[in-house]
Amino acid sequence: MGKDLTEIFSIYKNQESDLIPILQAIQTKNGYLSENSIIQVSKFTGVPESEVYGVATFYTQFRFSPIGKKHIMVCKGTACHVLGATKIAEGIERHLGIKEGEITFDMEYSLESVGCLGCCALAPCAMINNEVESKITLRNIKKIFKIKKKTIPYQNTKIPPEKLITHNKGK
Numbered sequence: 001m002g003k004d005l006t007e008i009f010s011i012y013k014n015q016e017s018d019l020i021p022i023l024q025a026i027q028t029k030n031g032y033l034s035e036n037s038i039i040q041v042s043k044f045t046g047v048p049e050s051e052v053y054g055v056a057t058f059y060t061q062f063r064f065s066p067i068g069k070k071h072i073m074v075c076k077g078t079a080c081h082v083l084g085a086t087k088i089a090e091g092i093e094r095h096l097g098i099k100e101g102e103i104t105f106d107m108e109y110s111l112e113s114v115g116c117l118g119c120c121a122l123a124p125c126a127m128i129n130n131e132v133e134s135k136i137t138l139r140n141i142k143k144i145f146k147i148k149k150k151t152i153p154y155q156n157t158k159i160p161p162e163k164l165i166t167h168n169k170g171k
């Protein structure tokens with residue numbers, strides 16, 4: 001990737017106790033932790049790469065592959081589940097042409113499911129970047145994503161292989 005992390009490294013001390021804040025800052029900047037960024041963090045902090053990976057994979061907040069410009073988090077917490085979150089997630093998958101954990105070929109949308117988003121009164125809901133979409137129905141999915149299928153060539157594909165960092169969280 002080669003994204004410059006000098007600015008981030010200038011804010012923190014090169015010590016192990018700053019590892020998590022550094023990883024958080026990189027993810028905020030780049031959207032995910034690339035293999036290269038892990039190597040750079042390892043060099044900066046002196047923590048072995050395997051340990052940096054170990055810490056990053058321990059916390060579910062960290063990602064190891066890119067997300068779309070619009071990252072969708074479908075809530076599958078209890079309240080949303082009771083009100084049909086699974087069907088909503090399937091509807092979004094069908095509409096975007098991707099499955100959970102995938103990204104559209106044009107890198108516009110990525111999709112994941114999460115636990116409670118903290119707005120159960122608005123269930124079933126999802127977040128698109130930082131905005132909550134509430135009381136989603138199968139009918140209003142199209143409106144929410146404002147996608148013209150005719151003009152945007154979505155493909156049922158995973159992240160392009162050259163952009164994918166293969167690292168299985170929790171394994």
Ligand code: FES
Pocket residue numbers: 075076077078079080081115116117118119120121123125
């Ligand atoms: S269960 Fe979905 S917001 Fe709480």
